[in-house]
Amino acid sequence: MISDIVFLVISLITILSSIMVVQAKKLVHSAVYLAGTLIGTAGLFLLLEAEFIAWIQVLVYVGAVITLILFTIMLTRKGEEE
DSSP: OOOHHHHHEEEEEEEHHHHHHOSSSSSSHHHHHEEEEEEHHHHHHHTTHHHHHHHHIIIIIIIIIIIHHHHHHHHHHHOOOO
């Protein structure tokens, strides 16, 4: 019963975050929402009792890929005016 509620909450957060990845106007916000989506996916792996896959998801994708995306966004920006 409680695992069903936890699954619904994590999956709702993951789905909403993935929708916001596409609809975000700024690239930095989209990258942060992508991190939320990947963390939600790791949470779903934890519910499936696949702890190793969940930790790899967090370390590789959230830790490395999102950091690389944020660095490339920051380094390739030109003098944009708001």
